[in-house]
Amino acid sequence: MKKDDIKIVSYYMGKIVLGVGILLIIPIITAIIFGEYEPFLDFLIAESIFIIIGSGLSLYGKGCIGRFRWRHGLIISALSWLVLMVLSAIPYYLSGCFGSYLDAMFDVMSGFTTTGVVLIQDVDHLSNSLNMWRHLLTFVGGQGMVVLALSCLITKGTGSVYMYVGEAKDEKLLPNVTDTAKAIWSISLIYLIVGTVILTCAGLYIGLSPSNSFLHGLWIFMAAWSTGGFAPQSQNILYYHSTIYETITIVFLVIGSFNFALHHSIWKGNKKEIYKNIEMVSFVTTLFITTTLAIGWFNKLGLYQNSISLFSKVFYQIVSAHTTTGFMNVYTSQFINDWGSMGIIIISIAMLIGGSACSTAGGIKGLRVGVFVKAIIQNMKKLVSTENRVYTEKYHFIQQNILSDEIIKSTLLIIILYILTFSIGVIAAVYYGYDINAAIFESASVTGNVGLTIGITSPSMPTGLKIIYIIIMWIARLEFISAFALIWDTCRGVKKSWEHITKKSA
């Protein structure tokens, strides 16, 4: 990478760091309101470091705008997530709730990627400001940090498109990417207001104190909409002991897992899209299959004796897994002890499939599953047809699209990469001595950015596995391309530096 390239990357990364740094004002205000003085200082320190790093990067890269290429966009997106992981972990670490800085970074990456597995300790005694930061990170991560910066700090230009795509979002809601980013935020903020009001009312109804009704309502909405799965209490959703509260969260986490292009289309009055969209058809079909299998399995086990229990525990967990949210109303050990091997396989499949493309959700995505099935149908038709006939399979996604070989190829490539990443996660956990079933479950959760845990993810897990899971969460969330671009460039840089050193010494 040349000096000019570094300057371009530095300039835009500075902007992104400053953009995310603005968010720290929210936990700072929360700390002031609730008289949390030590967290207030933690966030003040973090804010200062964000501004220093952000301004420094921006100043260094100043004057190098206008020669923006694809490579820059991809590297900026991938690198921003890593830099922001390090910086956003500052208030986490200063809070004293983490065993190490690595644990704090693990939780930040888990939040940004809307995964939801945590290493934080003593969640039940966390300050409101720290909880605000945790949930804010997952909410922003769902939309995308680059999307945030594009919508408020970075002006229009070709670079915006490259960075936007680099963050695994390729749907253009509007002709301009900056306007698209603003539209994504508008949709999310309107839902945020509606969701918080509904969950606050529900919170009051189920017996939460007025202030907690609001705060929990806000945080649970953020975690549901972003399919993040964080919660302010250690028992996660089980803390509320309420089917009503659970049902409301189901609605928001399902809506949150939909494609932003679908939201935009429906908002524009195209309500038929919801029935025709390939992702919706794919989601409903796979959800129906996994739920039916799971309920059939639990009927055989006989653990849950009525339909409300089956709905609350089995259907809820399947939806939570399929939308890659990771809300839990059962204990981690129940997956091993109660769900059994069949249950683990079903829920792992749901986690790997995931939600929609260009949404807050993770996983392989409904669009790719739909395209994959259509490709199989197309090939089967070709096989049984007469030689002269030409089949053209179509699929509906906002508009009618022809299923080209190019689309099939790119879809298969991403699916293969997901399965490879998942396999690496399984092998790593087995290497560290975990049971194969547990390894499959946890790896599916981390690769799909889900957040359900079978108990592997804990502060005492091996450091190597923590690092592997961080990399998996990051790569899977960015859907490989930008992460690979960064890794490729870093390797080239290291190789060149090595050659330079060896030449000099010779």
Added chain:
Amino acid sequence: MGTHYQKIGIGIIMWILISIRIFGASINIGTLIEKASEFDKNTVIIEAEAIGDILERGEYAWINVNDGTGAIGIYIKNEDIDKIKHTGKYQYVGDTIKVKGTFYHAWAEQSGDMAIKADKIEVIEVGGENKQPIHTYKWVMAGLLLPVAGILYGINKRINQ
């Protein structure tokens, strides 16, 4: 003399056995969750800190407790709520309560929750405020970093303009 000590010894053993019979030996929540099927519908005793809000539901209420090995919901009668004065949250330690009740692995009447229906609760340690002094190094760090951040931000903004 020997008979006297023997009597005291037997008395102590009897007292322990009677205590276990009446109050039972407490079990930690982590073990309960891990071996849920073994304890299903059995009477258990736990000692843990009350955390979060008390969620009132008609004649009963939910209170969640955490003993450091895990957290679980306790379904208690409304009349027992007043016994708990403090619940754990930021800078507050909740009352430590001893709960005797029936453990449910998947309580059908409560949407399949793993929980305990309390027969008897008692506060064994009163909680309260637990404010810790602010670390001095944080004041120093904030005092040093904030002006630097302000200056850099100002320069950046001026150059951008």
